[in-house]
Amino acid sequence: MAETIAREANTAFSVLKTLSNEERSDALHQIYAGLKARKYEILQYNKLDMDSATANNLSSSLIKRLDLSGNGKFDAMLQGILDVAALPDPIGKCTLARKLDEGLELYRVTAPIGVLLIIFESRPEVIANITALAIKSGNAAILKGGKESYQTFKILSDIVNQVLDHHTKVPKDAIKLIESREEVGDLLSQDKYIDLVIPRGSNSLVRNIKENTKIPVLGHADGICSIFVDESADIAKSVRIIVDSKTNYPAGCNAVEQLLVHQSVAQDKIKLNQIHQALRNAGVTVHVTPEILDKLDSTDGVEAAGPDAFDFEYLSLDISVKSVESLEDAISHINQHSSKHTDCILTEVKANADKFLKGVDSAGVYWNCSTRFADGFRYGFGTEVGISTNKIHARGPVGLEGLMSYQYQLRGNGHIAAEYKGAGGNKSFVHEDISTNVRF
Missing domain, CATH: 3.40.605.10 (Aldehyde Dehydrogenase; Chain A, domain 1)
Structure with missing residues (x-):
């Protein structure tokens, strides 16, 4: 059958x-x-x-x-x-x-x-x-x-x-x-x-x-997408992006699952709690490492990050959060733990963004925008x-x-290989590029 x-x-x-x-x-x-x-x-x-x-x-x-x-x-x-x-x-x-x-x-x-x-x-x-x-x-x-x-x-x-x-x-x-x-x-x-x-x-x-x-x-097996909040990130802008990436459609494979924050942001209680409050208001449970937990004003909607918290696709209103020491550490963490789907950096420094976009080995690498844009319709592909x-x-x-794949079409008029060098003959190939402005 x-x-x-x-x-x-x-x-x-x-x-x-x-x-x-x-x-x-x-x-x-x-x-x-x-x-x-x-x-x-x-x-x-x-x-x-x-x-x-x-x-x-x-x-x-x-x-x-x-x-x-x-x-x-x-x-x-x-x-x-x-x-x-x-x-x-x-x-x-x-x-x-x-x-x-x-x-x-x-x-x-x-x-x-x-x-x-x-x-x-x-x-x-x-x-x-x-x-x-x-x-x-x-x-x-x-x-x-x-x-x-x-x-x-x-x-x-x-x-x-x-x-x-x-x-x-x-x-x-x-x-x-x-x-x-x-x-x-x-x-x-x-x-x-x-x-x-x-x-x-x-x-x-x-x-x-x-x-x-x-x-x-x-295809892809997992959608473990990450966002890294760089030390230069605009926090108000970052909050909007993080919340959208998590809550717009939590069951989507392009929803963010792990949030990495630069240690300077993690140590800034105002900035860190601004991020946490926005996620909490959106109904998101944060699974945090100890250095993050110590800086939070409230433990409502907070859980300790489990051993597999950064290798796990929640597909729900949950997110894992940890601190990293540098941009390089963020890139290393993502390359080790993400599923190579879509990962994002939030930063106001172009050089940092460029380094992230080149360094992260994922199908989609973003700068200052929601991971939810990883979609064929949004890319203008019609659908996917x-x-x-x-x-x-x-x-x-x-x-x-x-x-699509491709084929090589060779169009001749009685040509045979034996007449050319390399196959017994004396003729040389021209190998001259011509216009591709044709359709077949």
Whole structure:
């Protein structure tokens, strides 16, 4: 069964990648219309999942991710489809052009990766996000949602399948939606047909997938993001950024989990308590080391930092706080303890910011702004398939560009290698760069 699913998706990919940008974008508009027309029905099914999650005492962070009705999430999901449809065609861009000889020209051209296997937990909007990005980029996709989002997943998948089958030129098998957990293990062995696995969910999910497949995996296991308050930081500005990074969406992988303060700030009771008071007013529990605890005016909402406090992703209104002696110590701590997702420095000294941005080995490095900006939509990517802490092939929020590879196209007119030096002949290559202002 899994082999059949993977093979059918691969066959659909061979057709999808040949469709025009207009045909692919029109399919997204059709999906948008189909989902919008049945919004009420979708939210009713989503409520069933929410009620079940509550009854089964699932974590608050998981329930927040599951909710499709809150904070305009449904409408944002639909708008994301249109945003992707409006993006420039990512296929067929020429990134290198070189004349090897008269009539023999080499082009490096962007091309889709192939078949994507996306396995996700909780977030039902991922179906729309991935479908839009996959179709626009010419990639086929196999999607597997978590059991906690089964009802929402089912209705969304039915609508997408119906739209593709009856209203578009995109092969219906270009987007495959599977429900069985047993099929996932078998799909992870289909490296002949599947080109990339993208897990979105808990660190245990990601780690399990990485350990059980030969297919390349794109994603991140944890979102342990850090903020460092430098000795020159503007405290009023810093407080706004810290509170937003923690409380805007605590369950997000880009929410800050650890706060490092320069020792001069930690020793300044006014500054330190200003930070603590703002977090306390926002309902945040701070997990602090002894040198921080000694300087706090109040212990309300304060707990001692445990042994794993700086290697832990809370995904809740909690944050670990400690003092560091210098900028260099902050960089060293982050490189050792963060998950290489997104880390930020708060400072008014550009030289310190530059050193931090160069020294921290994370996918996103920020200066004086909230870690919550680590998001494909906010980067202008339209939407994203996830955030990658890999260094190859894509890093950070992965949108259309991250779903593209490239091919070398060599266009000749009867040329053969035997005529050239190095292969038995006497002819020399020209190797002359020519214009890349072409599309294929």
